[in-house]
Amino acid sequence: MNPADLCAAVHASGLSIGLEGNSLLLKPAGRLSDELRSLLIAGKADLIRFLAEMERITPDLIQAAMRACDHWGDGVEARALMESECLATPPHLRADLLAHFQRTYSERPRYAARG
Numbered sequence: 001m002n003p004a005d006l007c008a009a010v011h012a013s014g015l016s017i018g019l020e021g022n023s024l025l026l027k028p029a030g031r032l033s034d035e036l037r038s039l040l041i042a043g044k045a046d047l048i049r050f051l052a053e054m055e056r057i058t059p060d061l062i063q064a065a066m067r068a069c070d071h072w073g074d075g076v077e078a079r080a081l082m083e084s085e086c087l088a089t090p091p092h093l094r095a096d097l098l099a100h101f102q103r104t105y106s107e108r109p110r111y112a113a114r115g
Contacts, residue, residue, distance in 0.1 A: 003050030006043050007092035009036060017091065019051050054091040061086050061094055064101035071105050 001009070010017045010026065013036055018025045024040065024047065026032055032040075040047065065086050069079045089097055 001039055001043060003043060003047045004092045006039055006047055007050065007090065009039065011090045011092065017051065019048065019055065022048060024048065051091055054094050057094060057098055061098040064098055064105065067105040068101055
């Protein structure tokens with residue numbers, strides 16, 4: 001199972017996954033099945049690299065999301081909500097969301113940003 005699929009399986013099991021240093025952090029740990037635990041052990045190194053890459057692209061994702069906010073003339077509250085939603089996006093979906101924002105929203109805003 002590739003790291004994105006493994007991350008998706010973790011999410012589908014009702015768990016969140018992240019990194020704490022070089023260790024995987026799963027919450028709530030009590031939901032971890034034996035089968036999923038075995039998959040995580042087998043794919044741990046690749047999954048850690050994948051999650052580190054998703055953490056690395058998160059600032060780019062937020063920047064692209066802010067361009068979408070600029071495009072629609074969103075105010076401070078909407079921008080804060082957009083940022084929190086980007087951060088809440090499961091890691092296995094972040095690269096696709098970034099690609100969507102990059103495809104859809106140009107550097108030039110449609111509306112002037114409101115405060």
